[in-house]
């Protein structure tokens with residue numbers, strides 16, 4: 162890997178190496194820019210990942226965040242990774258595409274926000290992202306007949322098989338899910354990525370390389386093209402010059418503060434850490450928009466109990482989906498949701514039973530004893546922005562003396578109506594598949610919207626290209642920029658947005 166001196170001014174510093182930072186780093190390096198990525202977490206060799214859920218927490222951002230509101234969001238393993246590759250180290254690799262309607266939520270429903278561009282603009286980048294990640298999927302996609310996937314779908318797990326049965330009985334269409342999971346081995350940037358072996362431990366890190374992470378895709382490409390990645394480098398200060406442009410960052414590595422001068426800064430630290438860094442440095446905060454409009458996807462789960470053992474923890478979890486509820490005809494809410502099959506490891510399941518189901522003591526132990534007889538379904542639903550849902554700096558500081566983030570989230574009437582609708586549908590699917598009882602577990606997922614993109618500078622933090630409205634050499638490319646949550650899970654769109662922003666950053670640099 163090329164090394165720059167800390168005193169050398171580089172063209173661009175990228176903070177964070179997740180689904181936003183890694184593609185930008187690779188694109189800028191390929192175009193010949195001098196680029197350095199600063200990543201708070203360590204490097205992980207995929208061979209070192211362990212299915213043990215307690216040990217696997219090393220790939221999560223475990224430093225405490227304060228969670229408030231009536232529906233406080235769960236952090237730790239439920240949200241955001243820490244390491245070279247960011248959250249893609251532990252993501253589920255479920256990669257549905259957003260459709261045109263999701264990007265036009267306000268126009269279609271009068272609620273929420275439209276994206277500043279439509280699907281025509283985003284699609285080429287989504288296709289490129291699918292190619293780079295290695296996305297598998299069905300030969301026939303019922304909701305988009307033109308769609309093609311390069312690899313056949315992953316094998317269905319028990320939850321997917323029961324979901325298929327239940328949906329068939331109810332006349333709901335399903336398809337094998339698009340997933341950034343190789344079903345045939347391939348060599349990528351000199352790394353051998355194996356085919357999926359259906360072990361089911363994707364959230365603890367994939368040991369075969371079948372699941373795409375930034376560490377098996379864009380980051381090796383970036384290094385090969387001349388980028389430097391500094392791991393264990395926590396950025397805490399952004400320095401600006403007399404006219405307010407960024408000219409250096411200061412990061413802490415092994416207890417030492419190091420200053421890195423740069424001509425431009427790309428923040429890709431995620432939906433919590435990017436606004437936290439901006440607020441702590443009073444950067445781009447003039448419009449009062451940083452940290453506002455926090456969005457979390459309703460991610461309610463329903464688990465059904467069957468007479469026979471199911472062992473839904475085996476196999477690639479998100480192997481079946483339905484897009485039939487993106488705009489339900491009988492909806493009393495704006496937007497819609499996807500339903501996917503689930504598969505989780507025991508500790509994750511136990512945590513969700515406690516947190517989302519309110520179980521404790523003997524009732525919890527009985528539910529865990531019966532877990533192998535259950536299969537589950539979950540949603541990813543639209544969430545509307547609300548002035549009450551926001552990230553602010555708390556009065557408490559973390560291990561490095563930086564104020565902790567405090568995130569408030571309360572589901573509004575729209576989210577509650579969507580969850581009611583989805584819960585009813587999921588219960589009916591499981592009952593039609595033969596479940597003898599069902600259990601609903603409340604959950605939210607993902608951290609979006611806290612530096613949203615907007616055409617009007619008064620309504621967001623960055624423009625449609627990801628460039629700050631206030632500081633012209635500052636860019637944000639992580640999922641804090643989503644103006645609306647979308648029903649599609651965020652990472653594929655995140656990679657596509659990052660590829661698009663990279664083109665704009667290059668244009669600005671020339």
Ligand SMILES: Cc1cc2nc3c(=O)[nH]c(=O)nc-3n(C[C@H](O)[C@H](O)[C@H](O)COP(=O)(O)OP(=O)(O)OC[C@H]3O[C@@H](n4cnc5c(N)ncnc54)[C@H](O)[C@@H]3O)c2cc1C
Pocket residue numbers: 176177178179180181182199200201202238239240241242243244245246247248249251252253254255256364394395396397429430431432434435438479607608638639640641650651652653655
């Ligand atoms: C359990 C789980 C499952 C998921 N499954 C899916 C899925 O199946 N499909 C999907 O689409 N999405 C999924 N997601 C969501 C998806 O992974 C994220 O939306 C996406 O990866 C976020 O990318 P990002 O670039 O915004 O941030 P991140 O990937 O979180 O990257 C941020 C990086 O910045 C680093 N960083 C933060 N602060 C600093 C700092 N101050 N200095 C230096 N470095 C810093 C962090 O260490 C981290 O590596 C899942 C998420 C979780 C938690």
Ligand code: SF4
Pocket residue numbers: 342356357358359360361362363364366367368369370371372476477478
């Ligand atoms: S199920 Fe497949 S993608 Fe997931 S961790 Fe195992 S091999 Fe990797």
